Amino acid sequence: MSPRAARPGPETAASRRTRARKIDARLADAYPDAWCALRHENAWQLLVATILSAQCTDERVNLVTPKLFARYPTAKALAAADPTELETLIHSTGFFRQKAKSLLGVAAVTAGEHGGELPRDLDVLVTLPGIGRKTANVVLGTAYGVPSIVVDTHVRRVANRLDLTREDDPTKIEMDLRGLLPPASWTHFTHRLIHHGRRVCHARKPRCGECPLASLCPRVGVGDVEKSAR
Numbered sequence: 001m002s003p004r005a006a007r008p009g010p011e012t013a014a015s016r017r018t019r020a021r022k023i024d025a026r027l028a029d030a031y032p033d034a035w036c037a038l039r040h041e042n043a044w045q046l047l048v049a050t051i052l053s054a055q056c057t058d059e060r061v062n063l064v065t066p067k068l069f070a071r072y073p074t075a076k077a078l079a080a081a082d083p084t085e086l087e088t089l090i091h092s093t094g095f096f097r098q099k100a101k102s103l104l105g106v107a108a109v110t111a112g113e114h115g116g117e118l119p120r121d122l123d124v125l126v127t128l129p130g131i132g133r134k135t136a137n138v139v140l141g142t143a144y145g146v147p148s149i150v151v152d153t154h155v156r157r158v159a160n161r162l163d164l165t166r167e168d169d170p171t172k173i174e175m176d177l178r179g180l181l182p183p184a185s186w187t188h189f190t191h192r193l194i195h196h197g198r199r200v201c202h203a204r205k206p207r208c209g210e211c212p213l214a215s216l217c218p219r220v221g222v223g224d225v226e227k228s229a230r
């Protein structure tokens with residue numbers, strides 16, 4: 001039986017929105033201080049840290065960025081960086097050659113075409129080298145205060161378990177979540193979903209007995225979504 005077949009009967013759009021608001025309220029109570037764990041002082045630093053965080057822990061990134069930002073404090077400075085030196089500085093974050101290439105590319109365009117300041121528009125941000133919707137939404141929501149839905153692996157997993165979406169594509173998940181909550185809730189909601197995914201709703205062994213969302217979750221007690229399909 002597939003995970004979708006195991007879910008309860010159809011839920012109306014209105015009732016799903018009502019449940020989403022209840023989920024949002026419970027997450028706010030459970031994680032009132034949940035926010036971006038990547039240390040940064042401005043939008044540019046957040047972008048750099050977010051690129052480095054791919055396939056790497058936030059903790060590791062936070063160990064690397066102080067020296068990196070001190071050496072290259074602006075997009076212009078980073079655009080002029082020696083690739084080998086940059087790779088050495090970010091080596092411990094993994095995939096350092098590709099990350100260095102992405103950083104040099106986005107730094108060059110940001111410095112050369114945007115005066116060193118990241119645009120505040122999603123459609124423009126995603127045209128920068130190596131920047132997808134996820135990274136763009138991190139910058140917009142966290143650094144610029146623009147309502148944004150960030151879909152990472154935790155949001156994808158938790159949102160599907162909660163039946164707030166039945167999509168796998170990150171952009172479709174983003175659109176589904178946008179339709180469930182008012183824009184003012186978007187940024188905080190996804191930060192809290194990420195926090196919840198890291199602390200409670202783990203991929204293989206979700207801690208359903210400790211979950212503040214248990215009574216609102218159609219998959220409570222089921223366990224790993226992929227395993228339950230086998």
